[in-house]
Amino acid sequence: MSNGDQFRELIEAYALGALDADERAAFEAHLATGCEDCAKALQEARWLVSQLGYLAPEAKPSELLKGKLMQTVRGEADTAAGRVSAKPKAAIRFWMWAGVAALLAVTVYSAWDARRLQKDIEETNKRAAAIVQQRAALQAELALAKRQARIMTDPKSKKFMLPAKDAQMPQLEAMWHPELGICVVGDKMPMPSANHVFQLWLIPKTPGSKPMPMQTFWPDSDGRMVHVVENPPEPMWNTSARAITEEPMGGSPLPTSEPMWVGGVS
């Protein structure tokens, strides 16, 4: 008989709790040695003993007990849930800070974006103003072209020529409308000297009167020139001649050079 066999007879009684103190102590000391056979047998014996509970006559506890128990359990579950929700408080704080940071970032971005938009608007306004200005210029140019066309075609206009003093230079042609003004047209004209422009002069009929300065102008790169004097200071009948001189940039109140083109009304 091995040491383990000696205790085999005690296993069921031990599981049942029926061993007297001395036998129980001896068996527990044996278990403490690590006897696997006895430990395994004890497991089965414990299960077997637990089955004896089915010998109890059937009975049912009161509903009151269940109510009381469930109340306790629910209370403890709520408390546990409260403890669990305590952690999210820290998380909420974290998210609050995260929210503040996000809000700050959005604010900064919004300010930057607003400034960018403002710049865009300013640029757009500038471009719009330039377009308006360009359009106004085009409209003015169109109006001038229409005026030129009317001056050149209207039967009321009087034509006069402006022959060049220098035979190498082209002759200019002009039309004077009593209401629309004077239109001077030229082709293959030379460019004025550096820092100089051409200037038109009206020579009054009144003896001793000084030449009246008109606008300055210059031909385009192809030598073409169309110049309109919208409101001549003197009526056509009160002028004896028209002349064009080369003047410093900005024009002169009186001619500073000899006329390059001179002509009377035809």
Add this chain to the structure above:
Amino acid sequence: MFLAILTPKDPVDVSLDATLARRLLQKDVEAFEQLYERHSRIVYALALRILQQGSTAEEVVQDVFLQVWRNARHYDEQRGPFIPWLMTLARNRALDRLRLKSERQRRQESQTEELPTVVEAPQYEKDLDEKRRAERVRALMASLHPQQKKAIELAFFEGLSHSEIAESLKEPLGTVKSWIRNGLLRLKEGLQATS
């Protein structure tokens, strides 16, 4: 064998207990209520049989289920089924009450705050439902000699030791030891034979 026909196997119940017990770890009140509905009767019946008093038995039921609720982590489903663990817990609590009631502190081994060990069911018992087990145990115990059955019941329901049983039954100590051991072995054989 006829009991096996009357009560079909229901292995699902075993895993359901394990599932419900696992849910207790999450403080799942609904899982607790289901466990209570499933097993409060057997716990109460056992406590009442030991204590012979309804109000004290209900206190034990309350104590046992609160232990389950609060210490669900002590139940390891890998080591064995829930019911034997619960019944052992109920018996220990009821016997503690009984000893306290009778001021009989004959054992230093107090299990007042100690939870029972989870034990694995034998292979032949793993898939049996509670009702079938109860009927089989009762039938097998009824087949024992009345004194043999009485000795086992005194140990199980009243927590008496071999000596106390011998004294109670006016029988020799050796006889009582044999009755109890042989009776339990016969119960075991009977359970194996009827599986």
